[in-house]
Amino acid sequence: MASTQSRIGQQALAVLDVALRVPCIFIIDAIFNSYYDPGAGWAGAAGRVLVRVTGVLVSSVVLLLSQKALFKFYTLFFAVLLGTAAVLVNTYVTTQADFYGAYYKAALGFRLLPRNGPTLWLGVAAVQLLFAVGYVFLLDLRSLFAALVVLDVMIPLWGIAAELPADARQLVAAFSALVLGLNTAACLVARLRWFYYSCRYVFLLVRHMYRIYGLQLLLEDTWKRIRFPDVLRVFWLTRVTAQALILVYVVRAVRRESGDATGGAADGGADAQGFLLSWDVLWDVASNLIISGCDSTLTVLGMSAVISSVAHYLGLSILAFIGSTEEEDKRLGFVAPVLFFILALQTGLSSLDPEERLVRLSRNMCLLLTAILHFIHGMTDPVLMSLSASHVSSVRRHVPVLLVSAALFLLPVALSYALWHHYALNTWLFAVTAFCVELCLKVLVSLTVYGLFMVDGFSNVLWEKLDDYVYYVRSTGNIIEFLFGVIMFGNGAYTMMFESGSKIRACMMCLHAYFNIYLQAKNGWKTFINRRTAVKKINSLPEVRGDQLGRIEDVCAICYQEFATSARITPCHHYFHALCLRKWLYIQDTCPMCHQRVYVEDEGRNRDAFSNNNRGYAPPPRDAQAPVREHHRRGSADGEPPIDEAVGGAPAVGGAPAAGGAGEQDNELLEDNDSIEYDEDEWGTQNGGTPVEEDYINDDTDATDD
Numbered sequence: 001m002a003s004t005q006s007r008i009g010q011q012a013l014a015v016l017d018v019a020l021r022v023p024c025i026f027i028i029d030a031i032f033n034s035y036y037d038p039g040a041g042w043a044g045a046a047g048r049v050l051v052r053v054t055g056v057l058v059s060s061v062v063l064l065l066s067q068k069a070l071f072k073f074y075t076l077f078f079a080v081l082l083g084t085a086a087v088l089v090n091t092y093v094t095t096q097a098d099f100y101g102a103y104y105k106a107a108l109g110f111r112l113l114p115r116n117g118p119t120l121w122l123g124v125a126a127v128q129l130l131f132a133v134g135y136v137f138l139l140d141l142r143s144l145f146a147a148l149v150v151l152d153v154m155i156p157l158w159g160i161a162a163e164l165p166a167d168a169r170q171l172v173a174a175f176s177a178l179v180l181g182l183n184t185a186a187c188l189v190a191r192l193r194w195f196y197y198s199c200r201y202v203f204l205l206v207r208h209m210y211r212i213y214g215l216q217l218l219l220e221d222t223w224k225r226i227r228f229p230d231v232l233r234v235f236w237l238t239r240v241t242a243q244a245l246i247l248v249y250v251v252r253a254v255r256r257e258s259g260d261a262t263g264g265a266a267d268g269g270a271d272a273q274g275f276l277l278s279w280d281v282l283w284d285v286a287s288n289l290i291i292s293g294c295d296s297t298l299t300v301l302g303m304s305a306v307i308s309s310v311a312h313y314l315g316l317s318i319l320a321f322i323g324s325t326e327e328e329d330k331r332l333g334f335v336a337p338v339l340f341f342i343l344a345l346q347t348g349l350s351s352l353d354p355e356e357r358l359v360r361l362s363r364n365m366c367l368l369l370t371a372i373l374h375f376i377h378g379m380t381d382p383v384l385m386s387l388s389a390s391h392v393s394s395v396r397r398h399v400p401v402l403l404v405s406a407a408l409f410l411l412p413v414a415l416s417y418a419l420w421h422h423y424a425l426n427t428w429l430f431a432v433t434a435f436c437v438e439l440c441l442k443v444l445v446s447l448t449v450y451g452l453f454m455v456d457g458f459s460n461v462l463w464e465k466l467d468d469y470v471y472y473v474r475s476t477g478n479i480i481e482f483l484f485g486v487i488m489f490g491n492g493a494y495t496m497m498f499e500s501g502s503k504i505r506a507c508m509m510c511l512h513a514y515f516n517i518y519l520q521a522k523n524g525w526k527t528f529i530n531r532r533t534a535v536k537k538i539n540s541l542p543e544v545r546g547d548q549l550g551r552i553e554d555v556c557a558i559c560y561q562e563f564a565t566s567a568r569i570t571p572c573h574h575y576f577h578a579l580c581l582r583k584w585l586y587i588q589d590t591c592p593m594c595h596q597r598v599y600v601e602d603e604g605r606n607r608d609a610f611s612n613n614n615r616g617y618a619p620p621p622r623d624a625q626a627p628v629r630e631h632h633r634r635g636s637a638d639g640e641p642p643i644d645e646a647v648g649g650a651p652a653v654g655g656a657p658a659a660g661g662a663g664e665q666d667n668e669l670l671e672d673n674d675s676i677e678y679d680e681d682e683w684g685t686q687n688g689g690t691p692v693e694e695d696y697i698n699d700d701t702d703a704t705d706d
């Protein structure tokens with residue numbers, strides 16, 4: 001109970017914290033958006049600039065205050081405000097209000113105060129009492145002092161009640177104001193010390209953090225501490241709401257007026273129309289709101305913050321829908337706003353004319369939408385793969401992912417169709433279309449791979465070619481992606497040369513060239529090389545086929561399935577499917593069972609150790625035979641089939657061709673030596689250093705010693 005209470009308290013504090021920071025943004029925004037008049041002389045201009053700069057500075061400082069300091073600042077601020085209000089009311093009442101005439105105007109259409117004499121006096125007294133108590137409370141004044149302050153505020157009213165002459169009343173009011181002002185000033189001065197120390201503390205803290213963690217972490221920390229995204233969101237939403245209210249009010253007022261002008265024939269109809277806005281008007285209002293919602297960098301930031309929360313919840317719901325638990329994929333709430341903001345900067349959104357700005361914004365939104373779809377594809381693809389590869393048979397898990405994939409295919413098609421229907425070709429349309437086509441192709445690649453795995457899952461036989469097919473499909477997809485990267489780069493370069501060449505665009509082009517072209521090509525090449533090396537490594541291992549295969553009464557240690565057509569033997573005499581071992585070799589170079597190097601490619605003794613396995617069928621050299629025998633004996637002791645007899649018994653059937661093939665492979669491998677990165681020393685140290693099992697280490701030292 002207590003914990004929930006404290007949590008609610010913390011949340012309330014957080015809300016208050018955000019709410020108190022929002023006005024600062026409003027002030028900064030107002031200063032930047034207000035019309036700046038450079039006329040009226042040098043001094044006037046300087047003064048205005050000074051006021052603006054001070055306003056921005058003060059607001060920024062308040063915006064960055066810590067929570068405690070922020071609350072303290074607002075306490076003082078409201079205390080001063082209440083004191084001022086009390087003084088103003090006193091002055092007004094003593095000079096203007098007619099307590100005897102019993103007529104009082106309604107303020108803002110409401111009758112705030114009673115109309116006549118004594119009741120009016122009581123009303124004012126109550127208001128003043130409220131102000132005074134609030135002032136005392138906020139400044140945390142002590143009992144006697146507090147009473148004196150309240151008394152001071154009330155004195156002018158007593159003067160009225162005592163029916164003093166007008167001059168004396170004003171004198172009393174001025175005196176009361178003076179006392180209150182002095183008191184306020186004294187209170188502020190008393191807090192100067194606190195102000196100084198807290199400023200110093202903040203300064204030291206910031207300097208310390210800067211020195212230890214650097215600027216980036218400092219900014220990040222500040223960003224989180226003042227809940228900047230929340231502040232921006234609240235700012236933008238409040239601003240738009242206020243503008244919407246004003247616009248609707250104005251539209252209604254115009255309606256009513258024009259309705260009056262045409263004559264009150266259909267009074268009821270006009271009223272109803274004034275109440276409900278037609279679609280056209282609503283559309284106008286909405287587009288006006290959107291246009292003014294991105295008229296400065298601050299408002300664009302606010303818009304990004306709103307987009308961030310929308311994207312965040314969209315991402316979370318899609319993740320929940322497709323049943324993924326990837327933490328990484330929760331970044332959509334970060335990626336989308338950053339993209340939006342960069343696009344806005346790149347296209348100079350806030351400095352465009354209103355009409356143009358709307359067009360530009362909708363174009364940016366299209367680009368953003370396709371980018372988000374790409375991101376969502378990045379979220380669904382791993383889920384699709386894991387579902388198909390792990391042979392999850394529950395339909396309920398497959399359907400949502402497939403639905404999302406279908407949507408990812410159909411949405412870009414629909415989007416590009418609609419856009420081509422309405423617009424002529426330009427660089428923007430080209431970019432959007434390219435994004436859409438790329439997305440469609442990516443979805444197709446994912447679905448094809450998924451289909452292949454599913455087919456494999458339903459058939460009981462091991463599909464040796466599956467891995468190759470998957471690789472071909474995937475690499476086709478990667479090549480297409482790379483080509484699109486190049487095309488987009490060309491498009492960007494064209495835009496930069498002939499349409500708008502901003503610095504931000506140039507930066508973005510560099511980033512694009514690095515991430516989407518260079519890294520893409522590099523990773524693709526790396527995968528290709530890895531794969532080629534793995535294939536070579538496998539091919540260099542001896543193969544067991546036919547009769548011998550039947551004698552191996554064992555299963556593949558990777559997939560636990562029996563050997564149907566062939567098995568590969570590692571130098572350490574473990575059996576695997578070629579396919580299984582190849583997949584393993586993508587990740588590691590060592591035998592999955594005993595962690596010895598599966599593959600060495602070098603001349604001299606290493607080749608000796610290697611060829612022992614091939615020549616295990618024939619009499620090997622004496623010195624090298626010892627460790628191999630050891631191996632084999634160990635093998636049989638471990639419950640593995642005794643390969644000596646297995647291969648030695650029928651050397652002519654499968655052994656000879658396998659050995660011959662391996663020999664050829666060996667030669668071929670020796671030729672393109674450069675692609676293999678192991679040298680003798682590494683081989684020696686690796687084997688000696690890997691703490692596997694004593695016997696193996698002994699074996700290896702034997703083998704390398706000769």
Ligand SMILES: [Zn+2]
Pocket residue numbers: 556557558559560561576577580
């Ligand atoms: Zn296997």
Ligand SMILES: [Zn+2]
Pocket residue numbers: 570572573574591592593594595596
């Ligand atoms: Zn092994």
